[in-house]
Amino acid sequence: MNITRTLNDSCSVCGNTDLPIVMDLPRFPITGVYVAKREPERFPDMDQALLFCRECSHAQLQYVIDPNYLYDKTYTHRSSASPIATSGNDFFIGFLNTVVGGKTFERILEIGCNNLYLLKKIKDRGHRLLGVDPIWAGNDQKVDGNISVAGKFIEDVDIQGELGGRPDLILAIHTFEHVHRPKEQLQKVVDAAAPGAVIMIEVPCFDSLLYAGRFDQVFHQHLQYFSLSSMLRMIQELGCEYLSHAFNYSYWRGTLLVAFKKGDVSGAGAAVPAKRYTGDMVRQRYGLFQRQLAVFTEGLARTEGVLYGFGAAQMVPTLAYHMQSDLSFLQCILDDNPDRHDLMYPNLPVRIKKPKEDMDLSGASVVITALDSMRPILGRLIGARAKEILVPVQSF
DSSP: OOOOEEEOOSOTTTOOOOOOEEEEEEEEOOOSBOBSSOOTTTSOOEEEEEEEOTTTOOEEESEEEOHHHHTSTTBOOOGGGOHHHHHHHHHHHHHHHHHHTTOOEEEEEEESOTTSHHHHHTGGGEEEEEEEOGGGTTOOEEEETTEEEEOSOGGGOOHHHHHTSOOSEEEEESOGGGOSSHHHHHHHHHHHSOTTOEEEEEEEBHHHHHHHTOGGGOOTTOOEEBOHHHHHHHHHHTTEEEEEEEEETTSTTOEEEEEEEESOOTTTTTTSOOOOOOHHHHHHHHHHHHHHHHHHHHHHTTOOSEEEEEOOOTTHHHHHHHHTOOOTTSSOEEOSOGGGTTOBOTTOOOBEEOOOTTOOOTTEEEEEOOGGGHHHHHHHHHHTTOSEEEOSOSOO
């Protein structure tokens, strides 16, 4: 199968071309896909690497895989279907209220609106609201009163034409980490915005990833890994004024929310403290993560009796990759989502099964495989009287 890849070898934030590799990921698996049977030809593993910018502490993938391939109909993430994502959206609304209070807006634009969970929650905060997301391709419509949707990538949208003027509030949750050239795309959005428009974006945080050692969160769909330092640098280069930032430590072990305002403000955000990193520091943290998983995987070989996984998360293939295992030692992966019952991942032989509501695991050991849902899963497994609960990472 011929899948287009583009080299991504200059920093997406500051343009620096000296980007050393800090994670080499040969034959790296695709995530976010569930299939009825293994299809290695359709979903091949592809070489990847994580690059690091010494100038602004931004990290990014070395190769951009054709988004038409990565986000075809088999890619399953929808925000309203995920308890983590819905609670994350609610946290974002709280941050919005902290920054702008009870203010209402003329025109609200959400980039990457998914299935409109956020816009429906704030529909009374704007006179006209527009959601943009390619998952709505071929289905542009007025959805819910003052909410419209455009099924396109943001660069293909006539923002002012769709909204009837310039937006004065622009929102983007977990969108710009997927974009090849985020600063260029965000510049177009800023240019289309009303003077003084408030812009709020949320992305997975590289600071949190490093602190927690959660390198399983690096995957093909996330091209960009913003630190607070690189985010402030991007806001400054956009000529915008920093307003506020926050971290949501319950979402992906730490996401970064930033609010800024359109305006020509030299040195915006310069007074905000932001930790800087070195390539060696990133490599050391990654090495620690690798050693931790190697010890964990070795210990699994000594586990006696039935062994299940619990949590058929999108990122299970990357966890298996770093464990250097195909997880074939698992009886199955248990997951409460009925839509995933009897499916599997393209590169792993283990099947997903929906457990009974009153499941009894007193005779079994269980590996938590959905690392970003470990807290609620722990409660579920304790209630099911699991004989032994095994956790691959130490921070959750």
